Amino acid sequence: MTHILDDYAVSSPLRYRNNWLKLTVVAFGILAGVSSNSPFVPLVIAVCMSFxxxxxxxxxxxxxxxxxxxxxxxxxxSAVIIAFFFGEGAKLFSFEVLGFTLGVGSAGLNMALLVLARTLGGMSCLLFLSLTTPMIELFSVLKATRIPDSFIEISMMMYRYIFVFLEVAMGVKYAQTVRLGYKDFRTSFRSVVMLGTNLFIRSWEQGEKLYVSMNSRCYDGKLTMLDEKRPVRLPEIVLTCGYFVLVLAVFYFTRGISFI
Amino acid sequence: MHIFEGFLPSPWWQVWFAISIPVIMYGIYQMNKLVSQRREIVPLLAVAGAFIFVLSSLKLPSVTGSSSHPTGTGMAAILFGPAVTSVLSVIVLLYQSLFLAHGGLTTLGANVFSMGIAGPFVAYALYKVASKAGMNFYLNVFLATAIADWVTYVVTSLQLALAFPFEGSVFASFKMFALVFATTQVPLAIMEGALTALIMKYVVQVKSDVLVGLNVLTSSAATKLREAME
Incomplete structure (x- = not known):
């Protein structure tokens, strides 16, 4: 149970920017990063998005x-495995372990670096989305697409109950910890089992109560939400275009270039 | 075992989306049918999903020292059937990638296939076959969830191997990935199986009507299990 990134998104100053703009920036970064063949594109994306x-x-x-x-x-x-075994070609260096010769080839090393860069770029795009856009804002985006209503309904209710149960789980876990419930392997396993069971029963009762309470408020299978209009401002457009041009330029000029 | 954002290269992440989407569509169709029959199922499915999310963010005590989290999908498959579980797992995996930076958006298709489709379908099939054959309920739950975890991990290794074949051989890279990740995944699956079986034991003790209502147990089987405990 770590910090949930949504907590930071709710108080983010970027929360009240246009959702579609943010999604476009993120989708562009992810797609450009994953389809590039040189590690420079994802690295540039990582730097921009982290900034x-x-x-x-x-x-x-x-x-x-x-x-x-x-x-x-x-x-x-995974990157170490790829570096050692991926691709053919001359080995850059190699050594012997227990009679096996292990070597890092240039193709393998390049692939490993590319995968590392892509993951870094992709994760920074993902983190931009999750640290600046709370899920509540994304629901209105989801509603505008053709995803089935029942799917969105369930995700909305699930979103709410994740926080409810996390709080319950954390409370129970503190109580167990102060009673030395995690002092060794056996006891901590027992404690996790009790915590899991309690959560299950608790969530079941909550689910039944939720149905009754929503029904008594005339729930008809559709939760409506206010979709706020947030126009995109000029500086945002300029910045986004500059970012796109930069990434595309790097994409074009570093085709096929690799570190080694 | 989540594959992280950007890890799968271009043809492969689209391939796994293409494989997963039809199954999810079928799952949504099944779910809509269920919902139109019994409307109270919507909030129940939502809290079940939230339960899976919170369960999967609990840290299991681990032997090897690495952090290990249960997937929770084996349990969901036994309770709700594989089609509904696959839909719930899409939402759970999406939330995991957004809230915990665990997983990713382009790799969502691959992760849904390994954790939401392959694992749960195997768990459900095993559970149904073994309960027909009259196997002990707890042992059955243990085996079904543990094997579901192993299937998930084998499928993930296969996904990685297909994307990164070694010297043109998928099998060689599969062996390597499977071997390395086995050190964390094999004990984790046993832990999760034991956890789920014990949770089921307590649920039978305290609230067995839930399991009967979900057709996990027949009411006579539930009574028998309760009597055995006393």
């Missing part, structure tokens, strides 16, 4: 770096 998140979005830098490091474990392990 936008930290400077315009006023996200604490330490927190930002910590969240950006979340995928580090998975990505590092």
């Amino acid at each position: 936008a998140t930290v400077y315009f979005g006023k996200v604490p830098t330490g927190l930002y770096l910590r969240v950006l490091a979340a995928p580090a474990g998975f990505v590092m392990v």
Whole structure:
């Protein structure tokens, strides 16, 4: 149970900007990063989006770096595997372990660096979205698309109840911790089981109550929301266009270039 | 096991979306049918989804020292069936990527396939077959969820292997990814299976009517399990 990024998004100064603009910026960054063949494009995107998140979005830098490091474990392990085994060609260096020869080839190293850069670029775009746009704002965007209503209804109610249950879970966990419920492996397993069961039963009762309370308020299968009009301002357009041009220029000039 | 944003290169993330979307559409169709019959199911599904999200953000005590989180989808599949679980898992995975920076948007298709479709379908099939064969309920839940986790991890390794074949051989890279991630995923799956089975034990003890209402257990089986506990 870590910090939920939505908490920061709610108080972000970028929250009241046009949603579609933000989504366009993010989608552009993600797609450009994932389809580029040189590591420079995702790196440029990562720098731009991190700057936008930290400077315009006023996200604490330490927190930002910590969240950006979340995928580090998975990505590092996979990148090392790719570096050692991907592709053919001459090995840059190699060594012997237990009779096997392990070597890093140039193709493998390039691929590993590219994947690292892409993940960095992609994660910074994703973090821009999640640290500046609370989910409430995105629901109106989802409603404008052709996604089925029942799907959106369930996601909206789920959004609300995630916070309810997280609070319950945190309370129970504190109570268990102060009673030494996590002192060793056996007890902590027992504690997690009790916590999970309690959450399950609690959520079931909540669900039944929720139905009754919504029904008594004339719920007809559709929650309507106020979709605020937020015009895009000129400086935002200029900045976005400048960013797009920069990324596309880097994309064009670094085709096929790699570090090694 | 989540694949993070930007990790899958171009043809592959579209491929996994193309595979996942029809299944999700089918799941939404099934869900809409359920909702039109019993309208009270909407809030129940929503809280169930929230429960999966919170369960998957709990940290399991782990043996190897790495952080390990349950997926919760095996349990959802046993409770709600695989079609509905796949829809719920789309929302849960979307929220995980937005709220916890876990997963990603382009890799959502691949993650939905491994965690929301492959795992739950296997868990559900195993559970149904074994309960027909009269296996002990808790053992059945344990096996179904643990194997669902393994299927998820094998599918994720396969997804990585297809995207990054070693010297043209998908099998070689699959072996490598599967081998390395086995160190964290194999014990994690056992832990999650045990966790789910024990949760089910408490639920049978305290609120077995829920399980009967969801057709997880017949009422006679539930009574038998409760009697065995006393």
